[in-house]
Amino acid sequence: MHKSKEDVAELFHQHFNTPAQSTPVELTNFVREKLREQYQEAGAGITGANFLIAENGNIALTENEGNGVMSTSFPKTHIVIAGIEKIIPSMKDLGFIWPILAGHGTGQKISAYNTIFTGPKRRGEEDGPEKQFIILIDNERSSMLDTNEHWQALKCIRCGACLNACPIYKVVGGYTYNTVYSGPIGSVITPFMKNFAEFGHLSTACTQCGKCEEVCPVMIPLPRLLLLNRKLTNENGGNDWRWGTGMKFFEYISSNRKRMDVTQGSLKNSAVSLTGKNLMGKNKSMPTFEELSFSRQWKIKSKNG
Ligand code: SF4
Incomplete structure (x- = not known):
């Protein structure tokens, strides 16, 4: 989401020595091969849960990548970590809510992989984890x-x-x-x-x-x-006194058109740089203010036709 396919190809090139111009299909095949071994060797798989069904204790997991299914198919232990708000009353509710999640999340009618776990594998069953643990997180949800x-x-x-x-x-x-x-x-x-x-x-x-x-x-x-x-x-x-003072100053300036126009871009840029930090965080550069306000730019544009 935050990186282009070229960025991802470069990252893989740096860490795994894949060709720098690799396509998404080539990278997917590389990851598939590399991770499969690790899934097969892992002692435990950890997943979240999209929903926990109260009436039968089932765990519903929905995804498009298949990593959730892999994490629960090979390892002998499956650990589920989920917030308490993920609990829904019944399977009937799941049938209603799953398509809503897919539609609003990725625009799909239903996600590619939808798994309902009914517990660890039972006697006579070949596949699935031998043990399953569910950790419910409150963390101020109550x-x-x-x-x-x-x-x-x-x-x-x-x-x-x-x-x-x-x-x-x-x-x-x-x-x-x-x-x-x-x-x-x-x-x-x-x-x-x-x-x-x-x-x-x-x-x-x-x-x-x-x-x-x-x-x-x-x-x-x-x-x-x-x-x-x-x-x-x-x-x-x-909010400390600096916030209150800053907001009062902002109110004073922004409540009057002339005062707004006096504070030109260079002044605003200097005020922001006084904070001494990039307010956009370390992964983004701080944009600069235009020298003239929108109102003044509009006036000039209208005058010049
Ligand atoms: S739109 Fe936002 S708040 Fe509403 S369900 Fe989706 S993630 Fe939650």
């Missing part, structure tokens, strides 16, 4: 369930549609968030799982355009939750 509104974020099925729709995510990319879960849903839940002081600021990147809520298949009110996160960030020590 606290979210206790809130008036943020409990709705636990409905997320991790389809990724809100990420693809978000204009901020499209520009900054996933690494800039510096979190496991990125994009709109990541900005909502990460401060709960980590802390508001360090991760509350993610909600301030939101423009409140509403695209994320529009595409979310389970109708999580993401813009509203992001607004609430800003409030919680203030209440939980995420």
Whole structure:
């Protein structure tokens, strides 16, 4: 997602000495051969779970690559690590929710590999792991369930549609968030799982355009939750006096057209460089402001026809 096919070919060339101009098909065949040995020798395979079915204890895994099936077919032990919000009531719910996940995740009717694990292999069965362990992670999910509104974020099925729709995510990319879960849903839940002081600021990147809520298949009110996160960030020590002073200054400048036009690109660029760090994170370069504001550029353009 973050690298072009040429970047990937170069990376493989550096690490595995494959030809620098390898095509995606050639690289896939190389990986297939290399990883197969490792799958065959592994003592344990670790997977997540897309859903855990409460009525029968089954584990539902959906994927397009086949690495999940390989991780569970060869090793003698299968370890499943999943958040508690992955538990759904019944198989009937799975039939409803699986196509929604595929459709909103990758635009497919159904993903390529869909596996339902019913436990370790039974006596007489040839294939499958001999032991299976399920580790359920809470990590503040229960606290979210206790809130008036943020409990709705636990409905997320991790389809990724809100990420693809978000204009901020499209520009900054996933690494800039510096979190496991990125994009709109990541900005909502990460401060709960980590802390508001360090991760509350993610909600301030939101423009409140509403695209994320529009595409979310389970109708999580993401813009509203992001607004609430800003409030919680203030209440939980995420913003110090510099933020307050900066916002007051911004309000003063941006509430008047003439003042906005006075602050030209060079001034804005100097103000940003005063922070002494790349606000886009180490994997992106910081874009520079245009010298003239949009309003002034528009005036000049209209005047010149
Ligand atoms: S919040 Fe909605 S759109 Fe975003 S990943 Fe979760 S289910 Fe998909």
